[in-house]
Amino acid sequence: MYSFVLCSCLALFATTEAAGPLAQIASGPAACASLTSSLGANKVISSQLNPNYIETTYNYWNSKQSQYTPSCIVYPVSSQDVSISLKAIKAAGSRFAIKAGGHNPNTFYSSVEDGVLISLEKMTTRSYDSKTTLATYQPGGTFGDIYEYFLQYHRTVVGARLAGVGTGLALGGGLSFLSGQYGMAVDSFRELEVVLPSGDIVTASATKNPDLFFACKGGGGNAYGVVTKYTVQSRPAGTFYAGNLIYALQQNNDVLEAIGNFTSYNTDPKASIIGTYEKLLTPETDFNLDSAIVMFLVYDGPDPGKAFDNFTKLNPLINTMGQKNYLEVVNMPIPLSTQITRGYNIFRVAVHGDPASDQGFIAHYNAWDAWCEANKGDYVLSSVDFQPIAKSLTDASKTQGGNAMNMPSGPWIWLNFLINTPPTQSNGTYNAVQESFRDMVNSVQNKAGLPLFLNDANYDQNPLKTFSTYRKLQTLKKRYDPDGFFAKHTGGWNFNA
Numbered sequence: 001m002y003s004f005v006l007c008s009c010l011a012l013f014a015t016t017e018a019a020g021p022l023a024q025i026a027s028g029p030a031a032c033a034s035l036t037s038s039l040g041a042n043k044v045i046s047s048q049l050n051p052n053y054i055e056t057t058y059n060y061w062n063s064k065q066s067q068y069t070p071s072c073i074v075y076p077v078s079s080q081d082v083s084i085s086l087k088a089i090k091a092a093g094s095r096f097a098i099k100a101g102g103h104n105p106n107t108f109y110s111s112v113e114d115g116v117l118i119s120l121e122k123m124t125t126r127s128y129d130s131k132t133t134l135a136t137y138q139p140g141g142t143f144g145d146i147y148e149y150f151l152q153y154h155r156t157v158v159g160a161r162l163a164g165v166g167t168g169l170a171l172g173g174g175l176s177f178l179s180g181q182y183g184m185a186v187d188s189f190r191e192l193e194v195v196l197p198s199g200d201i202v203t204a205s206a207t208k209n210p211d212l213f214f215a216c217k218g219g220g221g222n223a224y225g226v227v228t229k230y231t232v233q234s235r236p237a238g239t240f241y242a243g244n245l246i247y248a249l250q251q252n253n254d255v256l257e258a259i260g261n262f263t264s265y266n267t268d269p270k271a272s273i274i275g276t277y278e279k280l281l282t283p284e285t286d287f288n289l290d291s292a293i294v295m296f297l298v299y300d301g302p303d304p305g306k307a308f309d310n311f312t313k314l315n316p317l318i319n320t321m322g323q324k325n326y327l328e329v330v331n332m333p334i335p336l337s338t339q340i341t342r343g344y345n346i347f348r349v350a351v352h353g354d355p356a357s358d359q360g361f362i363a364h365y366n367a368w369d370a371w372c373e374a375n376k377g378d379y380v381l382s383s384v385d386f387q388p389i390a391k392s393l394t395d396a397s398k399t400q401g402g403n404a405m406n407m408p409s410g411p412w413i414w415l416n417f418l419i420n421t422p423p424t425q426s427n428g429t430y431n432a433v434q435e436s437f438r439d440m441v442n443s444v445q446n447k448a449g450l451p452l453f454l455n456d457a458n459y460d461q462n463p464l465k466t467f468s469t470y471r472k473l474q475t476l477k478k479r480y481d482p483d484g485f486f487a488k489h490t491g492g493w494n495f496n497a
Ligand SMILES: Cc1cc2nc3c(=O)[nH]c(=O)nc-3n(C[C@H](O)[C@H](O)[C@H](O)COP(=O)(O)OP(=O)(O)OC[C@H]3O[C@@H](n4cnc5c(N)ncnc54)[C@H](O)[C@@H]3O)c2cc1C
Pocket: 061, 097, 098, 099, 100, 101, 102, 103, 104, 105, 109, 110, 120, 139, 159, 160, 161, 162, 165, 166, 167, 168, 169, 170, 171, 172, 173, 174, 175, 176, 220, 221, 222, 223, 225, 226, 227, 228, 337, 338, 455, 456, 492
């Protein structure tokens, strides 16, 4: 415990400016004292025994982030509160973190040791305007909560495919089951309220601060400011035809081929899939009980036609397809799956071209499969997910003004690798396993010219650098964070890679 905390503190100081370690530690409590007097004790919790403090620091999908102890947690209820918080943190020279849903697995992206944690969880105001069909939501709550709110109007917003994920998803692009029709979550942004690192509260849209708007459309969270309100184009939410197909791993090659065919040839924007291959820690047996293939198939409409025939014809062991409402869709395969999978989780991402001409996704699958077999016992769960990016998605992005990824025309495919490791593992083994998993992912080349997906990336993959807009984003980062307040005092994506 001690050596780990010490190591992480050293890493932390290495990334902060001139002030010595002791000044850094004292600055957290100083910021908290100042905030307690300006915001009041019910918005600033410093006691580690307070139930709110315990819950907010527990609530990370990568439970390693729960080991850090912020000097205090601030619960703003307005953009003014966020502005006051940033100014006080800056004046004290403290570390800080901005937390929405707490699902980003990377260290110090939404967690902080000895500094101020700004938890946006109490900002949950939502509204719907039936004349304009625009929806607004604040950053608090999960996408499940947000979808539930808008369903009273038979509408939804483009957001997470799993109910439990938080709104930070949108700032990393945001891939939804509806993306084939409407583009990424950011493509439906119409106006954002942003608290800049200076503390100024501004509006960003296609006409007001358009550069800031561009950067916030997928250029990463906690980089240019804090988004306190999203105004987005809402979308109709009716009856879906959706479910999971589960196959034995012996069918891996056929299912992979079907995923490739769907990515290359599906032209129905209402049809969406994720293919997930999972390996558990259970030892290999003759029945392959340690592994499974779980397909998520979602059609926006009551009848999918032939869209999924290439998957159903492969005779899955389990088929839960049927008509569902949107809340049921985002709770597949079972409700609370986001909460259940909390643990020592780390993500990595890869990208490959159209499977009709680029077999990189299969090479990456084979590398992952071989690694998992060779490293039994080092993980509780490992998975690789296949996420096709359709031409209809990139077209929908373009017609709405494009986004910070400047996505080249589909089809192409993002892969998400997950490793969940046992909490009992020694820190030395943990680090060795992470490095080995990283080397496995790096052993297969990504397709050049395609962006890595921020939401699935490990910090060391420097995904922003793969964007064709990287130079522009670097310039905008300097403009909106001119003295490097965010760059030096909170975690997040590297703009200097
Ligand atoms: C189980 C699971 C399912 C997922 N499914 C999807 C999916 O379907 N589609 C997809 O695109 N991604 C998905 N992801 C990835 C997910 O988008 C990222 O993990 C994302 O970072 C989560 O956002 P959050 O609010 O939960 O996390 P947080 O860790 O709280 O936030 C993520 C980052 O954004 C910053 N941030 C958050 N809110 C703001 C704000 N208002 N202003 C400024 N900065 C902010 C935080 O500081 C942090 O750095 C999934 C992840 C998990 C674990």
